[in-house]
Amino acid sequence: MTRELLLTLGLLAAMVFGLIGLAAATGWEETLASLRALTVWQVALLLVLSSMNYVLRGLRWHLYARVLRLPVTLMQTIRHYLGGFAMTVTPGRVGELIRLRWITRETGVALDRAAPIVLVDRAADLAAMGLLIAVSVTLSAAGLGAGIPVAILAIIAAIIVTRATLLTRCLTLAWRLLGRLPRLFGRLRRAARAMGPFSDWPVVLPALALGFAGWLAEGVSFYLLLDWMSADVGFWAAVGIFMIATVGGGLTGAPGGLGGAEAAMVALLSLQGVPLEISIPATAVIRLTTLWFAILIGLVVFPFATRAAHRGLHAT
DSSP, rough: HHHHHHHHHHHHHHEEEHHHHHHHHHHHHHHHHHHHHHOOHHHHHHHHHHHHHHHHHHHHHHHHHHHHTOOOOOHHHHHHHHHGGGGGSSSSGGGGGGHHHHHHHHHOOHHHHHTTTHHHHHHHHHHHHHHHHHHHHHHHHOOOOOOHHHHHHHHHHHHHHHHHHHHHHHHHHHHHHHOOOOHHHHHHHHHTTTTTTGGGGHHHOOOOOOHHHHHHHHHHHHHHHHTTTTOOOHHHHHHHHHHHHHHHHHHTTTGTTTHHHHHHHHHHHHHTTOHHHHHHHHHHHHHHHIIHHHHHHHHHHHHHHHHHHHHHHOOO
């Protein structure tokens, strides 16, 4: 945990110093003027749109819980999902596995039974964001060609993960190539076979719709933010830039995509002709109202989720 904390703090410090350095190089006055142009109500709207994303994805988590026949209520699901955001900045977001711990303690179900929900939830995010990138590239005249391979990789990964037979074959091939860790790959194949129920269209379509609408809400917030800061970026271009940067940052494996997402966002905005005195504060604000707002919500909900799980452990 100490190593993870130090890594997160180091990446955060590098990101902050990088943004400060860019702001200083372009002139503090212009950067601060862009920030001062925002009103309290505008920032509040950004937070509302981010909240919509979290709630819609929380509903998707509940849909998956019902598919697995986990005995959890909607209130429990929302508590688990929001509380897990407190662990977003752990490397690879593995800390969000705390949600599984809460489920098993409150319901008494075996960990293996609940585990597929984490994998399919990640896959659903990749599918929704990959689809949004594909739509953005198609409808935007901004030339977001860099997003095409990101969209393809995201959608392919989502398809593999949610297709039990395909995922099992991929794991078997990986084990044969490595020739090691047969016990680990055996467990992974068992988990892969449990993904079958998530491949049915009555599950895939509503889950994809919830994820698409949720992430689109944050894309809308980025477009509004750029518009308020007088950046001439079209709607779908703004959505595409946000999604490409978010997915690209996540692929680095850094906690919360720290550093990578911010760098990609500033670079993509610069390619659209947005000056640094706008792109830097816009990037900082959107990350504060999405990633760091989610972490704040998680920190608030976390103790309640932990307390409920503790009571559930003693009750079972």
